[in-house]
Amino acid sequence: MLNEKPTLKSTAKALLYLLPMLVITIIFNIYPILKSFIMSFYTKYDFFKDIVQQWGGSNFTFIFRDPDFHLAVKNTLIFVVGVVPLTVIISLVIALLLNKIKWLSGLFRTVYFLPFVTSTVAIAQVWHWIYNSDYGLLNYFLSLFGINPIAWLESPKYAMLALIIMSIWKSLGFNIVLFLVGLNNINERYYQAAEIDGANAWHQFTNVTLPLLSPITFLVSVNGVIGSFKVFDQIFALFNGTPGPSKSALTIVYYLYQKFYTEWKYGIAAASGVVLFFMILLVTLIQMWYSKKHVHY
Amino acid sequence: MEVTFKDVSLSYDGTREILHHLNFTIPEGTLVSILGPSGCGKSTTLMLISGLLAPTQGKIFFGDQDVTKQDALARKVGMVFQNYALYPHLTVLENIMFPLKMAKIKKEERREKALKLAKLVHVDDQLDKKPGALSGGQQQRVAIARALAKEPSLLLLDEPLSNLDARLRIEMRQEIRRIQQETGVTTIFVTHDQDEALHISDHIMVLNLGDIQQFSSAETLYDNPSNLFVAKFIGEPVINTVPITAFGHDLDAAVPAEILAKTATVGIRPEALQDHPIDANTFATITTKVKAYEKYGREKNALVDYNGQELLSTEIQGRLENHQDLTLYLQKSGLYLFDEAGERIFGGEQDVE
Amino acid sequence: MEVTFKDVSLSYDGTREILHHLNFTIPEGTLVSILGPSGCGKSTTLMLISGLLAPTQGKIFFGDQDVTKQDALARKVGMVFQNYALYPHLTVLENIMFPLKMAKIKKEERREKALKLAKLVHVDDQLDKKPGALSGGQQQRVAIARALAKEPSLLLLDEPLSNLDARLRIEMRQEIRRIQQETGVTTIFVTHDQDEALHISDHIMVLNLGDIQQFSSAETLYDNPSNLFVAKFIGEPVINTVPITAFGHDLDAAVPAEILAKTATVGIRPEALQDHPIDANTFATITTKVKAYEKYGREKNALVDYNGQELLSTEIQGRLENHQDLTLYLQKSGLYLFDEAGERIFGGEQDVE
Amino acid sequence: KDSGADESSTKSKTPVKITFWHGMNGPYQKALNEIISDFNKSQSDYKVVGTSQGGYTQLQQKIMASAKSNTLPVISQTTYTTVPDYTENGLIEPLDSYMLKGDNKLSDSDLKDIYSSFLSSSKYDGKYYSIPFSKSVRVLYYNQDILDKYNIAKPETWDDIAKAGETLKKDKIYAMGYDKSWDMEFEGLARQAGNPLVAKGPKANLNTADTLKAANFIMDMIKAGTAKTAGEDMYWTQAFTQGKSAFYAGSSAGVTQMVAQAPKTLNWGTMPLPAYNDKKATEIAGNDIVMFKSASADQKKGAWAFMKFLMSTEETAKWARSTGYVPLRESATKDADFKKYLEEKPYNKAAVDSLPDGFQSTAFKGFSEYRTRLLEAVDAMLTKNEDVKKALDNLQDQTETIIKDNK
């Protein structure tokens, strides 16, 4: 019912709907997450035999003192702030343009989606070439404006920027698809009404498209924030398995990865995972709170 | 703003034509109703005028200006949509203010004006609600307020009162009429309610199946329907239609023989069947048998049998018994003859426009 | 199915109550109209009956069974929504077939039944269209067909004819009435059109501001309005209302003094103002001055001034000139006295149910 | 379960299954499969099943996961530097009882024949834990065209290279090219100066005078513009094929790639790395094979038989021939087929010639972490222009901490 309050019965029913998802998620996400939360308090520990000799918070004190972790947090934040807003804006703009054209629109949509399909190896290759300091495409363009060649991948100053540019580019196709779907779901009659009400294209965009697209924008930005906080693959690919020159692209997940898989410091890795989790959670909750006011369903 | 259609046709899908070669002029400053059965193309015609639809063929003029190629934005008309099309994310007040905002009117003024309109349509107690939390009629009224807000030079209303109760409906239609007359804005009003059309408009355009059946004043439409469709469509209760064959020789005296020869159908308005002779006006006399007698409110209707045809009279003075014989007097005004194609060939004033 | 409301209240947001302590019983097998001004809670009442809304307070019974806690699915009612709510992804035919599909009726049978219904509501030429490509009235008709398809034991119709033209409207309402009578399905019909209500229903429930004003037969409603609101709401043209103060001593002879003392408002139906005395029925005589005389169709109305009050009479026989004096004879039936609170204290038959 | 651990109880009729995980792909995998099938055909008691697990990264993760879930294979390829961590966690089996004792042990001549640097790096804490497998060394690539043009002789010492740098500098040609990091060459130089970066013990020597000197030698050239690292390109190969440097210190495994990429017109060759401090040294890179404790006795026995088979003269020569990795024992280099192969592919000769001077870094617990820090230090010097001493001081501290933490 429209004004129904939750009851035990409705809850039982909802749980049935959630069940398949719940089972898988509990086994393959929540359980391991809880495990690693617990693991972050193991200070002496046989990882393979699951024998805990000592508990404590020293993993956390370690990372809070570790300058590398500080750097990782800082880099991660820079990355998130650099990537998310631009991704949302650019993919929205492209989706709008794609939505407005008729001729060749199918072709364009496919083209814009290609990077998302193309293999990561190929992408890393191309970006290496684009960023190459001697003969890279980017420096070539910049040279047209009289800018001296930049060692994008070798200079600690520019490495993060290079990473951000590539990441935005890579996630565009995905977000464009989501925005296209969102645009498609907006009823034509609102545009008709707005046109009658004297709204020009821009006003239609700000007064109809944006508010009615807000659920998708919310989705894209929450997903973008979470994804960006977890950035790892791109770094691994772009900097050939290093965290960038002078660790300039060392992010939290990279830090975690290093601690876990190369240094065998499970507790510390888990602790950094926990910190990351709470950072993302905080930001996401802020987004959700904001969305309560600004997302129209 | 004078609106002219020159040979306008429209098809949504390129195969089935919905409107066929419409030609008409709506004089500046008048209120014109479009009347017609469901699905005849009324909303479509409004969409063409507003510029939201482009004609498949033909030209549309606002005054002297050919606006066929202009879009809705450029045409600057006001419109109430049949489905309201309120912005779901804006409150009632914001919905009404929206056209004003687009016109870059100052916030203060906007609010003031919107509040006045909200009061006019009686939604001033719902200002902060979203459309989803309004009743059907309330939504419709908000839509009217929104259309009025921008003070357009051409106002299009697509069944704007269909969800309102009789009182409010009359009040609103008077309000619309008043505003229209005060401001002189050319108004086109789609309605399915002939009574409403009769009361509100300067002229009525009757549409059927994408063709204009008649475009004239309310009175002419009623008194001089140009064809059988209009005669049947206008008037409540509906006109009695009887095949000429049923009449035997009852009309021979009154109608010229050559006309009678072409006649296929006779239309008699229920009020043209009197139960007592009204001297000069009586045209013919027929003998019938009462089949039913009903009284609703202040209406008294008799359903009678005339040579196997059912006729309805609303002009019964006394109480009647079923099966009693009844002589009815056909009045001249209210009797029409139509030929095979449905065109009127007799009756009404002869000088129909 | 008999429907009973016991002390039902509803509030959407928990603060503003929309319906207040409704108590009524809709007898099995009848057709009841709910009539009331826009926003009074008609749709809300239907939603409560259907089970789409749960009452904030009170109980709802279907027959003897308390269904308050049952949801819409369990209650198995049929409903036409005010906004149609057609499935946008299904064609007209599929929309009509949907309830049948849910009832697991075989494909062949489904189709057959749906086709029959489509014909009934005249959308059989639109079967393969999606709702988006239908006119407003066509959508409404599809919604009616869909609601009829499942042959429910309780049928709820929320302004199902509001977008149809007069002809189709009458046809459809007769069709609904016929089906209702043939099948005996209890039907609740929301309409804003009193005429429609008067013609179609066994009983009419008049709602205002979430309260039942009167629940009785059409005739009683008209002849014996229980309060000023009903008197004003029912009847077209609207009843003349005059403060008692305007009458001077004109009523002293006819009305007992103790009633006159409590009277605040006098209601006189336009047809109760005759321009010639009709012997026994005449109640009082007043002298007025003609302000306007109009003729629309077969209506002839006079607007007269009586001690500074405007009165409308529809019972004028001859032609009138403006400003001429006119003596009007008040008929007993059609004159009501209301007290300060709007309750009727005199007039009508005294044995109002 | 597919892991070997469970299948110990198979009847004697069916051969014991020995699962073998590795990180070999493409042609390498093909070569390995041939050897495996040779082994399987050579006897009927055991059946080795080799599976590639993608790259080394995935292999590492997979071993970690299987160790955790008790589904380890019988043997696996791994870098010898992980051996301390594996032993610490009790995952791998010491090989002494098979290698040095029992009916299938390595003979003394075998032990002598296998290059000592391989054997010593297989030893940890006094026990053998792995056998060498896919090994490569650092060699010096030279561009004959440039040498001819500038009249430069093949370098005897690192100083010769530095000198060549002065000559080439004016034409913007580097004397030396390194891969992204020069840590391998650095370690080599440090050893030649008599000072392993981390000595057995383990003991960190990262900021001793000798180490500093070695680091400064490389960095000075880089700062002077006579040497360069590959940076974003990872390997200097590409730059070398374009004549950007006269020399390139790279992996012998890179020869295949160099052959594929170098234009036909380019005259180039390989030679062992030159001497420094009158000594020669070249760091050996590559992977070993370890045996997991979880396997059954039969499997372990079979696994050892296979390991021994891999190290046999014939097989190691074959392996080296078909992959470009270096052979594991000296006798293999005298194998006729192998000699023929070197004649056909002279570029591979330098690697073999370098083998006697090969060394491997000292493995210790926390080695991976140390290596990460080492690479970071090199990176800091290169990209942040960090002072050599400061970087190495810092590295010394970090390494000491690592050693301490892992005690």
Add this chain to the structure above:
Amino acid sequence: MKVKVAMVLRYVILVLGAIIMLMPFLWMVSTSLKTQPETVKIPPIWIPKQLQWANYIEAFKAAPFARYFVNSVLVTTVTTAGQLFTSILAAFAFSRLNFYGKNIIFVIFLGTMMVPGEMLIIPNFVTLSKFHMINTYWALIVPWLASFFTVFTLKQNFQSVPDQLYYAAKIDGATDWHFLWHVLVPISKSTITAVTVLQVIGSWNAFMWPLIVTNTENLRTLPVGLQAFTTDAGTNYALLMAASTFVILPMVILYIFLQKYIIAGISKTGLKG
């Protein structure tokens, strides 16, 4: 006139963007047709002197790609279908049902997105091995049968379907289950197609996981095959790109085929009020 200028501008921007977007793909195809030396030529060449079609044959032979292809199709299909199923159900519960703890459960699910996948590999491997699923198709499929991103996307979409339809369906005798499958899902066709495409691609390109949870060649999927070209000695880019091209080609075709559904959507109007 203004309209025309705007249109031209749109195309100009789109074409510029398209060039950038298209680059990796063109690079991939172009590299796949080069000789080895050409792949590392500096400055890079776009059009090889002689198109090395043989690269494709050679690449195809480098690994059992036919087998991999079958596995990829199988795993991707089952994973995507299963994931859609669980997600549609969950999204429905979140968007239309009232139940205790709705917000909390939602945030917890959302929380599962916040944990980096790198942390989950080992625990999940252990879990699967307890279920004896390692080295079976199950291992490739089961952990991916739930995706909160899909749930989230669908929920956002389901929520914007007007309540009126939900009520109408109930009146028409549709249970929640029927409403979901007969109304909500068809109406959300475009969104579902979109998430399907995104998931299919994600699943198709998965590399690390299939490698880690399978031990035998005949369970592996296409991206694993790409490993064959990366060795200690370096990478054979020409073959790698040739292989990459035929690995992604099915996805491109699928996308082209499905994109008309993504965009086609439903009839634009249809619900009044």
